[in-house]
Amino acid sequence: MTYTCQYCKKDFIRESSLAVHCCEPKRRHQDQNEVGVRLGFNAYLKFYELTQGSAKLKTYTDFAESPYYKAFVKFGRYCVNTRVVNPARFTEWVLKQNKKLDYWCSDKLYDEYLLYYLKVETMEDALARAIEHSIKWAEEKSAAPQDFLRYGNPNVIIHAITNGRVSAWVLYNSDSGQKFLSDLNEEQRNIIWPYIDADVWTKKLREDPANRIEAQELLTQAGW
Numbered sequence: 001m002t003y004t005c006q007y008c009k010k011d012f013i014r015e016s017s018l019a020v021h022c023c024e025p026k027r028r029h030q031d032q033n034e035v036g037v038r039l040g041f042n043a044y045l046k047f048y049e050l051t052q053g054s055a056k057l058k059t060y061t062d063f064a065e066s067p068y069y070k071a072f073v074k075f076g077r078y079c080v081n082t083r084v085v086n087p088a089r090f091t092e093w094v095l096k097q098n099k100k101l102d103y104w105c106s107d108k109l110y111d112e113y114l115l116y117y118l119k120v121e122t123m124e125d126a127l128a129r130a131i132e133h134s135i136k137w138a139e140e141k142s143a144a145p146q147d148f149l150r151y152g153n154p155n156v157i158i159h160a161i162t163n164g165r166v167s168a169w170v171l172y173n174s175d176s177g178q179k180f181l182s183d184l185n186e187e188q189r190n191i192i193w194p195y196i197d198a199d200v201w202t203k204k205l206r207e208d209p210a211n212r213i214e215a216q217e218l219l220t221q222a223g224w
């Protein structure tokens with residue numbers, strides 16, 4: 001009697017040999033619950049949905065056997081490592097932009113998406129992300145989350161703005177945000193300008209008074 005690997009069909013005389021055996025198809029099967037692989041699989045389904053009209057018949061096995069498996073998984077892992085804001089939206093965006101799959105894991109491309117996304121996401125999503133980020137900062141610094149923009153290191157805050165953790169929704173609608181912006185030097189302002197472009201945001205906030213007022217109230221109540 002032999003033991004057969006169900007993934008690559010290789011035969012083994014001992015069951016223990018099969019148990020320790022590792023092949024690419026088996027590895028792909030075992031990796032299916034890894035976050036980056038899940039994101040890659042979702043992108044693969046979305047790709048079929050948009051290009052072929054339906055992804056209903058595609059299974060994880062189809063994905064694992066696809067010649068595009070590695071490229072999609074690379075994209076999924078890129079989303080995890082870069083801490084991409086809203087990976088599902090990023091996937092839809094790259095697909096709609098008709099970008100080639102091997103170009104999807106590009107920081108330049110992600111930045112382009114982020115600048116687009118920050119202007120169209122909801123006020124609630126923007127505030128929730130900033131608050132979540134401030135809680136992590138507060139835990140590390142033994143500080144109060146609402147003091148992030150008040151007492152955080154300016155370079156750390158600038159980084160949080162350019163990677164999308166702190167949005168213009170927060171900066172323009174909180175006392176500590178306004179103060180932070182007014183204290184920046186020219187070089188610092190230039191770095192964050194594309195993300196908080198006052199010309200764009202003044203207009204955007206003026207045209208959406210309900211959300212602007214709600215953001216101000218929420219941030220004031222939270223002590224920002």
Ligand SMILES: [Zn+2]
Nearest residue numbers: 005007008023
């Ligand atoms: Zn095998």
